[in-house]
Amino acid sequence: MTSKKVFISSTVFVALVDRNHPNHQQAGAYFRYFAQEKCYLYTNYLSIAEAHGSIYNQISPSLAREFLRAIVLGSINILYPTEGDLKAAVKTMVTSQSSELSLSEAQMAVLASRNNIPQIATFDYLHPLFGLSVFNLPV
DSSP states (O other): OOOEEEEOOHHHHHHHTTTTTHHHHHHHHHHHHHHHHTTTTEEEEHHHHHHHHHHHHHOOOOHHHHHHHHHHSOEEEOOOOOHHHHHHHHHHHHHHHHHHHOOOHHHHHHHHHHHOOOOESSSSSSOOOOOOOOOOOOO
């Protein structure tokens, strides 16, 4: 791993919190690795909102509240888009070959690219944008 910066998507947060999620073990391993290697972790407010909504609807409102408390008290850097970032995300969506690219995914890619974060930890398909790659644990 050349950079110790990793962007965390909502899917990894949900998998970490939900013990019944098929990727729960892998999400736990991600965070153990991040702590061991002293990685700089980033996310954006949309990823937090999506994870909170999923936890609230699929598990429980009280656990969703504890998730938010952990995010606020933790050391994950939360990125907020500027107007330019939002315009770049919309432009990325409009010019993308994929009709399945969502605004949330485009914004995540723009924020990661503009903050020199080369890898995104996600369990969803990562559209090939800005040279970003999916985070994988080293073997």
